Amino acid sequence: MDACLLPADTGPWRDVASPVGDPDGQLVEAARRGDREAFGALVERHQRRVFNLARALTNGCDDEAEDLAQEVFIRAFRGIRRFRGESAFTTWLHRIVVNTFRSRQSRRSLWARRLRLDGDVVDTLDLEDARSAGTVDVEDQFARRDAIDRALAGLPPDLRMAVTLRDIEGLEYREIAEVTGVPIGTVESRIFRGRQRLRVALAPLMGPKS
Amino acid sequence: MSCGEIDRLIVREAEDRLGADERARLEAHLARCAACRAELEAQRAVRRLLRSRGAAPVPAGFEERLRARLEGLGGVWGLPALAWRRYTIGVAPVAAALVMLVVLSLSGTPSGASSLWEETTASGAPASAIVWESDLSDEEMFVALLRARSDETLQEFFQKQGQ
Numbered sequence: 001m002d003a004c005l006l007p008a009d010t011g012p013w014r015d016v017a018s019p020v021g022d023p024d025g026q027l028v029e030a031a032r033r034g035d036r037e038a039f040g041a042l043v044e045r046h047q048r049r050v051f052n053l054a055r056a057l058t059n060g061c062d063d064e065a066e067d068l069a070q071e072v073f074i075r076a077f078r079g080i081r082r083f084r085g086e087s088a089f090t091t092w093l094h095r096i097v098v099n100t101f102r103s104r105q106s107r108r109s110l111w112a113r114r115l116r117l118d119g120d121v122v123d124t125l126d127l128e129d130a131r132s133a134g135t136v137d138v139e140d141q142f143a144r145r146d147a148i149d150r151a152l153a154g155l156p157p158d159l160r161m162a163v164t165l166r167d168i169e170g171l172e173y174r175e176i177a178e179v180t181g182v183p184i185g186t187v188e189s190r191i192f193r194g195r196q197r198l199r200v201a202l203a204p205l206m207g208p209k210s
Numbered sequence: 211m212s213c214g215e216i217d218r219l220i221v222r223e224a225e226d227r228l229g230a231d232e233r234a235r236l237e238a239h240l241a242r243c244a245a246c247r248a249e250l251e252a253q254r255a256v257r258r259l260l261r262s263r264g265a266a267p268v269p270a271g272f273e274e275r276l277r278a279r280l281e282g283l284g285g286v287w288g289l290p291a292l293a294w295r296r297y298t299i300g301v302a303p304v305a306a307a308l309v310m311l312v313v314l315s316l317s318g319t320p321s322g323a324s325s326l327w328e329e330t331t332a333s334g335a336p337a338s339a340i341v342w343e344s345d346l347s348d349e350e351m352f353v354a355l356l357r358a359r360s361d362e363t364l365q366e367f368f369q370k371q372g373q
Contacts, residue, residue, distance in 0.1 A: 036280070039280075040273070040277070043273060043276060044273065047268050047272060047273065048265055048267075048268050051266070051268045051269075051272065052265045052266055055266055056263075062266075062269055066269055066272060066275075069272070070272075070275065070276050070279060073276055073280075074276075074279060074280065074283070077280055077283070078283070141264055144262070144263070145263050145264055145266060148259065148260060148263050149263075163260065167256075167257050167260035167261055168260055168261070168263055170261075185218065188217075188218045188221045188222070189217065189218070191221055192217045192218070192220065192221045192253070195224075195252070195253050195256040195257065196249070196252070196253075198256050198260075199252045199255075199256055202256060202259055205259055206255050206256070206259055
């Protein structure tokens, strides 16, 4: 397994945060002892969070989002024995999402660089500008969500991750800095630039004033 | 204060995270900069929209498919998944020795002891140094790798073998 995809706080259990402070503490402790039902309960509790985060990161595509979400839970399953509890379980899970997403992006970029079109090497298939939301029925919740996810897909990965973790997942800046491994100032900068780019792509959804 | 320095204050103000001093500095800048006023409103609008996204339902069967994949991790060649690492740590050195044996056989390494071998054993080099002694015979290397402990020297190892 790719050990580098596990967050740094994996190691001997220290009983620091769980089970009292962390609402997932008791389930995590049982899962660490090999209780698969406990891990299943953790999946049930967090699957919607992880799936939606994955969906916002992967162009609103359900298939790709499920693939990413499942990979996250598989890595969590394999690594939970080494989770030390120094952070909340959700923080640890968010880190796995970040690391797994980055890993997939790296593989995708590497593959893209090997593609040759008419003899030219393509550096990246990522779009530089957020894709426009186009014509959207703003009253339709599903259509609006799809349009938002498409717009997010057009952001560079780091900006997309920061904006998604803040405005969709609702994480605090300190936690975003922790799970992405960058200073809070960098998080703020990425969120600012990400929202700036989204302003254009999401204009059809925001009304005439924007 | 330049517009570039205002960006972080705008991000914080868009989320009502500014302290009193920072808000005063921002308001003084906004009073004379229409572009930044517009940017602040845009940041707020984008954030409001993103927060209205709502959660997509998890696809039907997600848990079942995940469970099937997790159960498929039950082991490699029947070994429990969590024990796999322990087995690979134990098996890897022997596998490496076998590979080296094949390579040396194909390269025609001469048999018999050498002066380099004698120097190595006399120097007290650890048993793990065996793998780097290319003048060893195939048999000597294979036996040494299988029997040697990482914490004993070559001298100790061969003394045990009665050599």
